[in-house]
Amino acid sequence: SLIAGAGIAIANVLMPAFVKREFSEHPSGILGVYTAALNVGAAAAAGLTVPIGTALALAWRPALAFWVVLAGLGFALWLPILLRSRRLRAARPELSDADQELAAAEDIRGLVLMRSPVARQVTGYLALQSFQFYSYAAWLPTLLGDEGIDANTAGYMLMLSNLTGAAGALVLPVFIKRLRTQRPPVVAVTSFYAVSLLGLLVAPSAGAWVWVCIYGVAQGTGFSLALTLMVLRSPDTAVAARLSGVAQLIGYLVAATGPVLLGVIHDLTGGWEWPIVVLIVLLGPMLWAGLGAGRDILLGDHTDLPGVASTARSTFRA
Template sequence: MTTAGQAPPVAPATSPAHRTRAATALLVAAIVLVALNQRPAVVAVAPLLGDLRADTGLSSALAGLLTTLPVLCFGAFAPVAPRLARRVGLETAVAASLLLLAAGIALRLVHPVVALYAGSLVAGAAIAIANVLMPAYVKREFLRPGAVMGLYSASLNVGAAAAAAVTVPVADALGLDWRAALASWLVLAVLATALWLPVAGTGRSRRGAGPDTGAGSWSLLRQPLARQVTAFLGMQSVQFYSIAAWLPTLLADAGVPRGEGGLLLGLSNVAGAAGALVAPALAGRMRVQRPLVVAVLGAYVVGLGGLLLAPASGTLVWVAVFGLAQGGGFALALTLIVLRSSTPLVAARLGGVAQCVGYLVASAGPLVLGALHDLTGGWTWPVVLLLAVLAPMGWAGWGAARDAALDPPSSVDRLPQH
């Protein structure tokens, strides 16, 4: 393992020194537009579940699988991303993910119910690829990636908040049924593809020096730093998906009007966008990011502690602070993948491993919390469990935030450039 200052430089496809301000602005816009697409295909399902179940007759469990399946795909398909990038080029792989996402969204228009699950699986696989490759792309194209990672991470939250807030109102205003409402997000995917292709470039990338078997990705976990980054991302994701699944129910059981639960969850995502914008920008200016880890943990303690002790009073504060914690924590985790990697390919490989493990673990969070709620008859112990998870999360984050970089698993660790 080398210190961060000793990491070998990797030239971007177009050197930032030779890129005009207009070209840089267009590239950042393309990155933001790709990020905006990474959550609506998943989040837009939840507000429409009532209409969907009424039309299809699906049980609650089968309907819930439509929101769980993509998260499982985030983990299962994450290791595929660096292999794909090594074979066809980073830009081409991201373009392919956008086209695959559009196909998955469009597939939901097909009437057999099985098409809903097929579309969710295809969309989840597409998002998994972009989730892994976009931080690697940012690392390659920007000498100081912190600010751009902030915009990227904030855009993930904005996309999620928009999908939760506007899917139903837009459908009602345009007279769309639930299928057309889900498919309406196809427009955003097409726009992202249309901008990405000419701005980022594709079809000109050199192939890798040889086939990428993926062995290098998992061998990274032999290094403690990689395990710490992976653990921090995974436990942070457990927090987010657990609260996202159960916050409205928790608040309703505490006496908060049921109609306000969704709005408060949306507020959490908006606050998360603010945290996601700030954390990477600060992290990029630091050699050691441990103060940010402490700040994120402190915000989690305040938000979860408030939901534990006084969920019906000061709710806006607890939800907003939790949102800052999850937005800042997730963005910091993505930024640590970039900062702790010696090359863009190492960043892609570490992202694939960390997100594979992290999302698979995170998908169990809502199930565990639901089971613990059923066992205890309340939300005290589920929230206490989330607070307890902060201890190993803090340990992992403390190690992941030190000034070091992962050693590449081979001497040919470079993503092909055009």
């Protein structure tokens, strides 16, 4: 589990920088496909592992190991890209010198990155969006179980939420490319979260399938939007990588407290009303951070970032 988690973390951090370098003209589409693949993969693993194990007469460990096939396929798809990059560096040795200069500039950027209001807003949006997702996903089956919905049905609902999340991630780029800023999608994502949470608060069992589907759209679209904001707010690939690393480090540390906090509140109050209210209240600062991060602006624009050396200032503008 630790190794798998490390792989997910590395991929999530590097993907915005890779997209910034290779697909800077249409990053939202690529990141939408990436997020959709994550959701479909999660849904497939959740819904098919047990049937695969049953069909092949496998215990749960070999059934889980079946998914290494997809990991091998992913490695095979990335291998040509890695080889192409190495050939390019061998043919153009001057790139190595440029990389060294860029690394020196990155060290300086790393010290001042979070002085930028835009960087803090991108980080805040990712953190609160992830807080919503992990809190909701961790406790949704238990909440539904307390409402009389059996465990199998609750599991299918969670799988359905991942599939609707994939659909949301694929639809998002269609709207982003028509907009000058990303503020409208931020408002839409927040609205989807609000409708889902209010539905669970008022009618948790009667409309459970509807609330779960709306939640899926919110989380799939929201995560894809958070990654897209990292790319669009960064002036170059190096800043995209640095912002992605810092934002996801802080974001997931904040998100990790969500399931624990909601569990404590549930134990103290004896119900799910107050945990849901907490999630609804946190939509306010998430919306504020998202509206700031969704402006048509690059990191460093209209912001004084003192102490930046000239080598860094040339690409990370203050």
